[in-house]
Amino acid sequence: MSTFRKRFWANKTAVVCSILLLMLCLVAIFAPILAPHDPTEIFQNNRMEGSSSEFLLGTDQFGRDLLSRVIYGARVSLLVGISAVMVSVFFGTLFGLIAGYFGRWIDGFIMRVMDVLFAFPEILLALAIVAALGPGTFNTIMAIGIVNIPIFTRTVRGAVLSIKNLEFVESARAIGASTPRILFKEIFPNVTAPLLVQSSLAISGAILTESALSFLGLGIQPPDPSWGGMISEARRYMELAPGMIIWPCVAMTITILSCNMFGDAVRDILDPRHRGK
Template sequence: MDVEVSVNNKPPIQPKNNEDKVQSPWVEALQSFMKNKIALVGTGIVVFFILLAIFAPFIAPQGINEQNMANRLQAPSAEHWFGTDDFGRDIFSRVIFGARISLWVGFLAVMGSAVVGSLLGIIAGYYGRWIDTIISRIFDIMLAFPSILLAIAIVAVLGPSLQNALIAIAVINIPNFGRLIRSKVLSVKQEEYIVAAKAVGMKNNRILFRHVLPNSMAPIIVQGTLAIGTAIIEAAALGFLGLGAEAPNPEWGKMLSDARVLLIQAPWTMIFPGIAIMLTVLGFNLMGDGLRDALDPRMKN
């Protein structure tokens, strides 16, 4: 007669809560980001300036080009929170509308450099050989020049304007994205799923856009966020040198340039545009650092 021996009569252990379930890496990164208080402060600053730019026509108390010579160089007061400039224009209104220009330049320039740089970096890292050599040498040549000097040279050739400043800022940031994505692709293409895709005869274009690019998005997002702050500074620098936005556009760098002769007589004409630049760049840097900590596995405990 067969005898059945029960080794363990306990029922199988069930997960007690959702913590035992596997989460998406993006969900896990979002949760990690939400726990970073400094990153949330930076995000709050960025959102504040974005909302300020969107609702500028409803927030600004006066027109950006509304001149009143009787009120020129008025100190900050209840009527003019940030004072007035040498044409009697309300600085608070001009700073608010200046957020539109600076954010517009920052987002579009970084978007353009991210797209072009990422494509070049993916091609160089995936195909290698002479293609990688040519693209990498182009990046090295561009990085050999100080970024602001290269931007000045590009604007000098194209002509001073806000659009040409945007193009220049996009061009000088291409190598940063290209080299970053190239290094990521060099490691991703050695993964087993990429080798398996090649083994079953999947075309290179499909491998690049369905496997390589999605798995390289994390560094692009982090670099893009940090690059927006840098692009805003570069746009302000070009505007300060008279190579960016032209009068009477209320671009922050141009406002600083116009007010530099009034630093002693009316310091508020430079202080408030400078604070706007500082806070916006600080917000993007804090948010970018938080995204890096959340998306980089090496930064996790």
Template sequence: MTDITRATRGRRASAGLLMRLLKARFGAFGLITVVILILIAIFADVLAPHDPNRQNYTAILRPPSQTYVFGTDNLGRDVLSRVMHGSRVSLLVGLSSVAFATVVGSLLGLIAGFARGRIDEIVMRVMDALYAFPAVLLALAITAALGPGIMNVIVAIGIVYTPIFARLTRGQVLSVRERDFVTAARSLGAGDARLIIRHVWPNVTAAIIVQSSLSVSFAIIVEASLSFLGIGVQPPTASWGAMLRTGYSYMEIGWWLSVFPGAVIFVTVLALNVLGDALRDVLDPRLSRSGAR
């Protein structure tokens, strides 16, 4: 009976969160747009009108038309199909790198904030050193050292964003651990592991979730920047950044090569940021009470 009750409460909480998210200002736009992008990435093989890597030398640099809605590139490949398949790379890199940063950074932040002392000092000095570098510059250096490729880009961007989650989690832990309910649990004999799992971690997850949604958009920009510079995802794999690099060389005679990938990046980043803001409003009680945005 207890398990059924918990499951019911969990479903109700999830449904309530979804409804509040949809009612938040621009929350519905962000959520629906992100869901559509994910579906396009998953079903790109079915939805794409052409093979993204098929070269047609009789249709080089064709402008947008009924046959090629977004036109063709310098090798006669359909730009729309490549944009659709490029969403796979961008979302895969964005989500995977942020997941990496969230897990590693949150764990380091928990350890530093709860252990304090020398461990806290060592962990946070390393995080501060990484955080001091501009994101794109650090990702560029790490990717250059590891070599091009999707996995290396994911690792590089994950390392870049780890300090953000470590600093955020540590700050939240330092705040929560001094609250009365944590002090009361400690006085009743609760160990460190129980305090972290039952009392500290549930009170820091909201901030981490919001930061994760916002970081995905920046991770996509970093991946596009690396691919634009030629050290990210390599041809013939479709990537929005690589498409921008190709379009830059043909800007005067093929404006569509840059405009459409750039527009998709803009919409994706906008939707993720709007979704992050909506999540912040829904999950942060203090912000909801103040009515601020």
């Protein structure tokens, strides 16, 4: 752990991205304090205004404060992204451990189901699930979570296959350790590194998918603020009020880029080939 900390602080990309992500999380948590206005409050006389002392980023077509909506949109996007990945990690880890450890027909059955899910493009599968369940925050989380389960299943399965026959696992079997103990006490701690990297990358994908669903009207429903929903509403007013589409795009770009670069940096830190450098 001390080696990881040293290499983490020596990696400038990891440090900068972790600071950005921490700031985004703090903005989402303290949105009611940081937002100057209620994100759904309408100012009839201030529609599509530019930047001013009262509305720093301007207002939208209904006179709602853009800064407040972007801040609350961060809360929605991070909530959906992190929650969806947690769903994916839980079921993907469980299926991956079972498939990799037991093998044979169990492995074949689980992986064929994952292949069926993989056969569909992510956004189309998410659209189909949301269309079946109905729009809303919870259903959006479940749809994105289900879509990402095959990725984590394959990640964990591959790690399990590489370590299940090593000496420490064989020793656990020899002393009569139960299967659950072998899976969760011996094998699982050794697959957390690839899970951490994949999770950080999956969060950015989940945020992007949520934005796409909200853009199409099947994700977070108005008047709740969502970056994708804000972009969808702003496309009609790009020439009159370009800030309506610029600011949610900037916020989403920074978030997704930070998650991807953080995941790449952590992968490099945990890569054994770089430990001697």
